[in-house]
Each structure stands twice: as structure tokens, then as C-alpha cells.
Amino acid sequence: MVQIQDSYCTLPVHCLFSAGSSRACAEGASALTICQNRFQRLRRAAQNGAACLFGYYTFMHTTAPNFTLQQITSLLPLEVRAQARPAEPMSAHTTLRVGGLADMFFRAEDTKALAAAVQAVQRAHAPCVLLGEGSNVCVADAGVRGLVIQNACAGLQLGQTTLVDCGFNMMRLAFLAVRAGLGGLEWAIGIPGTVGGALVSNAGAYRGNIGPLVRRLEVVEQGERKWVGPEWMEFSYRNSRLRCPDAPFAALLQVELALAPCDSALLRARARDYQRQRIAKQPWIPSAGSYFKNINSSPLAASLPGLPAALKQAGVVPAAFLAEACSCKGLRIGDAGVSMRHANFIVNYGSAAAADIRRVANTVRQRVRERFGVELEAEVLSLGDWEEAD
Ligand SMILES: Cc1cc2nc3c(=O)[nH]c(=O)nc-3n(C[C@H](O)[C@H](O)[C@H](O)COP(=O)(O)OP(=O)(O)OC[C@H]3O[C@@H](n4cnc5c(N)ncnc54)[C@H](O)[C@@H]3O)c2cc1C
Numbered sequence: 001m002v003q004i005q006d007s008y009c010t011l012p013v014h015c016l017f018s019a020g021s022s023r024a025c026a027e028g029a030s031a032l033t034i035c036q037n038r039f040q041r042l043r044r045a046a047q048n049g050a051a052c053l054f055g056y057y058t059f060m061h062t063t064a065p066n067f068t069l070q071q072i073t074s075l076l077p078l079e080v081r082a083q084a085r086p087a088e089p090m091s092a093h094t095t096l097r098v099g100g101l102a103d104m105f106f107r108a109e110d111t112k113a114l115a116a117a118v119q120a121v122q123r124a125h126a127p128c129v130l131l132g133e134g135s136n137v138c139v140a141d142a143g144v145r146g147l148v149i150q151n152a153c154a155g156l157q158l159g160q161t162t163l164v165d166c167g168f169n170m171m172r173l174a175f176l177a178v179r180a181g182l183g184g185l186e187w188a189i190g191i192p193g194t195v196g197g198a199l200v201s202n203a204g205a206y207r208g209n210i211g212p213l214v215r216r217l218e219v220v221e222q223g224e225r226k227w228v229g230p231e232w233m234e235f236s237y238r239n240s241r242l243r244c245p246d247a248p249f250a251a252l253l254q255v256e257l258a259l260a261p262c263d264s265a266l267l268r269a270r271a272r273d274y275q276r277q278r279i280a281k282q283p284w285i286p287s288a289g290s291y292f293k294n295i296n297s298s299p300l301a302a303s304l305p306g307l308p309a310a311l312k313q314a315g316v317v318p319a320a321f322l323a324e325a326c327s328c329k330g331l332r333i334g335d336a337g338v339s340m341r342h343a344n345f346i347v348n349y350g351s352a353a354a355a356d357i358r359r360v361a362n363t364v365r366q367r368v369r370e371r372f373g374v375e376l377e378a379e380v381l382s383l384g385d386w387e388e389a390d
Pocket of ligand 1: 092095129131132134135136137140151166170190191192193194195196197198200201202203204205242250251252253282287289291305341380381
């Protein structure tokens with residue numbers, strides 16, 4: 001049992017660390033002696049210990065930089081506090097299967113509790129991240145400081161004006177809409193994640209996007225729960241105001257979507273066709289979907305001899321086309337690699353670290369930059385504490 005005072009944190013760190021191997025033990029010991037002020041290193045050593053066959057660890061630690069775990073906990077409404085748990089591995093909540101520990105984790109199944117938790121952290125300016133199904137994120141190996149709220153609120157009133165909680169599964173919503181003869185979401189069959197995650201990135205496929213369907217949204221911003229119009233989101237291609245790195249933390253609670261009555265058999269055929277195309281092209285190894293955004297540039301499209309005519313005409317250059325032209329398919333660093341099936345999918349072959357995923361992404365970006373003079377922009381969002389990895 002060790003107790004260290006960490007100058008980086010505001011309260012002492014208590015750490016009980018039991019190593020399951022001599023390597024983990026040595027790492028733990030060196031982290032303690034060399035870096036008593038470096039809480040990050042200590043935590044990483046503890047994580048390595050936990051990964052060993054017989055190792056286990058517990059720790060009660062503080063969060064960076066001005067909020068202790070106790071302070072964050074005490075901010076939360078009582079019913080949330082009872083369900084929140086410390087040191088939750090984010091790899092269990094992301095489709096890429098990477099990511100270290102979240103300081104504190106709460107799975108919200110009720111919009112009232114979700115809104116109350118978000119209001120509390122916003123009013124105190126405490127660190128908080130809202131997560132859907134983690135299908136568009138790469139979480140740092142060092143984890144996430146502060147509170148992570150997983151949105152699992154799943155209320156639905158289906159109709160031409162559909163009111164749906166942002167924690168509702170997008171694919172299920174699309175399936176129910178198709179079955180009910182409501183058009184507009186067929187493209188979403190096969191896309192994992194929640195309605196909230198889809199809104200944040202203006203998700204879409206096969207020329208359909210969620211943005212144009214939005215009539216209004218309920219959000220929590222600066223501690224205030226309110227309804228806003230779609231212009232609040234500032235939707236553009238795979239983008240919204242919530243993706244801006246300096247955007248203040250806001251939470252999407254529920255959304256009203258306008259769906260059009262349509263022949264159900266027609267919608268089903270369309271959805272089936274999209275699904276077939278998806279199955280033919282995409283890998284089924286853990287990933288976060290397309291890693292980079294496609295590029296809208298008519299001059300670039302015109303300059304590429306092998307690009308299909310339809311894409312030339314639309315002025316769209318798929319990131320996969322550029323990556324494939326740079327021989328990125330099959331590129332591998334550790335257990336992270338570019339899929340052999342799709343050059344814009346970075347996949348986790350087993351036990352990849354988030355840092356490996358990022359190294360593969362940076363290599364693809366560099367090759368494309370050198371060959372085509374084009375800067376690829378990530379569609380996958382980086383979450384958490386990336387400072388030490390960079
Ligand atoms: C195999 C595969 C195929 C995919 N295909 C497509 C595709 O064809 N088209 C496409 O657009 N995407 C695709 N994706 C990406 C991804 O599925 C979508 O972007 C999805 O909408 C993300 O939803 P999520 O709930 O998983 O979001 P998460 O990954 O959990 O979160 C994404 C971002 O949104 C924020 N966020 C989530 N919920 C809220 C909320 N309620 N309020 C505020 N912020 C929130 C998070 O903080 C994070 O910054 C694919 C992914 C995979 C794994």
C-alpha cells in the first residue's frame with residue numbers, strides 16, 4: 001500500500017497496487033520512485049499490472065487538473081452518484097476496442113438523470129465527455145479525465161414527426177422507420193452508434209445525411225436545458241459545431257426528425273441494397289468506420305485518372321481511393337493496421353493500443369500528403385488524454 005502526494009493533483013493519491021508479474025512489479029516500483037510527481041506514469045504501471053494474469057489493482061485517484069474524483073462525485077445528483085463507477089476501461093465501450101480508464105463513468109438510461117448530471121458538471125465547469133456507442137472515437141491509452149457519461153436513453157415516439165432520445169440506436173431506428181413505411185433513414189441500416197453520435201458527425205451514407213431531417217433538438221448547454229433549431233448544430237459534411245475542438249461541452253438529449261410516408265416494400269429494398277453494398281466492402285474487424293473524411297474537390301477529382309466518372313462528376317475523392325493509391329492497404333503497426341478490404345478503415349487486429357491506431361493514421365496521412373499534396377482530415381474523433389502520447 002502506497003500513499004503519495006502528487007503535486008499535479010490537489011489531493012493525495014492513494015494507490016493499492018498488486019503486481020502479477022515481476023515486470024509489472026518493477027514498472028510499478030520505478031514509477032513510484034522515479035515519478036512520485038507523475039501520476040500518469042503510476043497509473044500506466046498499474047494498468048500494466050492489471051493486464052497480467054494474476055494482477056489486480058484498485059485506486060482512488062484525483063482527476064486533472066482542478067477536480068478531484070471526490071469533488072466530481074459530490075457534484076452529481078444522488079441517484080447518479082449511486083450508479084457512477086470509477087476507473088472504467090473505455091476499450092469496453094468503443095468499437096475500436098482501445099482506450100484507457102475513464103476517471104468516473106456513468107451509464108444514463110433516463111433523460112432526466114442524464115440532464116441533471118450534465119447540468120451539474122457544466123455549472124461547475126468540471127471535465128465531462130458524453131459518449132454514445134463509441135463507434136466514431138479513438139480513446140487515448142491514458143484514458144479520459146473527469147466524468148464520462150454513456151448515453152443509453154432510448155425513448156421513441158415514431159411517426160412522420162419522430163421524437164427520439166439521443167441514446168437510441170440509430171440502426172434500430174432506421175429499421176423501425178422502414179418497417180413503418182417512413183422514409184429518410186434507409187441509409188442508416190448498417191451504421192452502428194446512437195442518434196446523438198450521428199447528429200454530432202452529421203452521419204450519413206449513400207447521399208443521405210441525418211442533418212436535413214432534424215426539426216429541433218433538446219440540448220443542455222451552459223447548465224441550461226432548452227430546445228433549439230437545426231441551425232444551432234451548424235451541420236456540414238460529417239461535421240457540426242459539437243465536433244469543433246474548442247466547442248464548449250454540450251449534450252444532445254432528444255431530437256425531432258421529419259420522416260416522409262413511403263411504400264414500405266420500396267424502403268426495404270433500398271435498405272437491403274445499401275446493406276449488401278456495405279457487407280461487400282467493409283471489414284468486420286473492430287474499427288471506428290471510415291477513419292478519414294472524403295474530399296470535396298473538383299480539381300483534385302479531375303486530376304486523378306483512375307477515379308470513376310461518377311465521382312469525377314460529383315467532385316468527390318474518397319479518402320480510400322487516395323490511401324489505396326499510396327499502397328496503404330495492409331500497412332500494420334503492432335496490432336493496428338489498414339484493412340485489406342477497405343483502405344479507409346483502420347482496424348484493431350487484437351490488442352492494438354490507441355497510440356498504434358494513431359501511428360497508422362499518421363502514416364496514411366503522410367503518404368497521401370507526399371504523393372497528392374492533400375491533407376486528410378480525420379472523421380474519427382480523438383477522445384481523452386492524448387498529451388503524453390503525442
Ligand atoms: C463499421 C462501421 C461503419 C460505419 N459507417 C458509417 C457510415 O457509413 N457513415 C457515417 O457517417 N458513420 C459511420 N460510422 C461511424 C459511426 O458509426 C457514426 O459516426 C455514429 O453515428 C457514431 O455514433 P456513436 O453513438 O457511436 O458516437 P460516439 O462514437 O460514442 O461519439 C461520437 C462523438 O459524439 C459525441 N456524442 C455522442 N453522443 C452525444 C450526445 N448525445 N451529445 C453530445 N455529444 C455526443 C461524443 O462525445 C463524440 O465526440 C461507422 C462506424 C463503424 C464502426
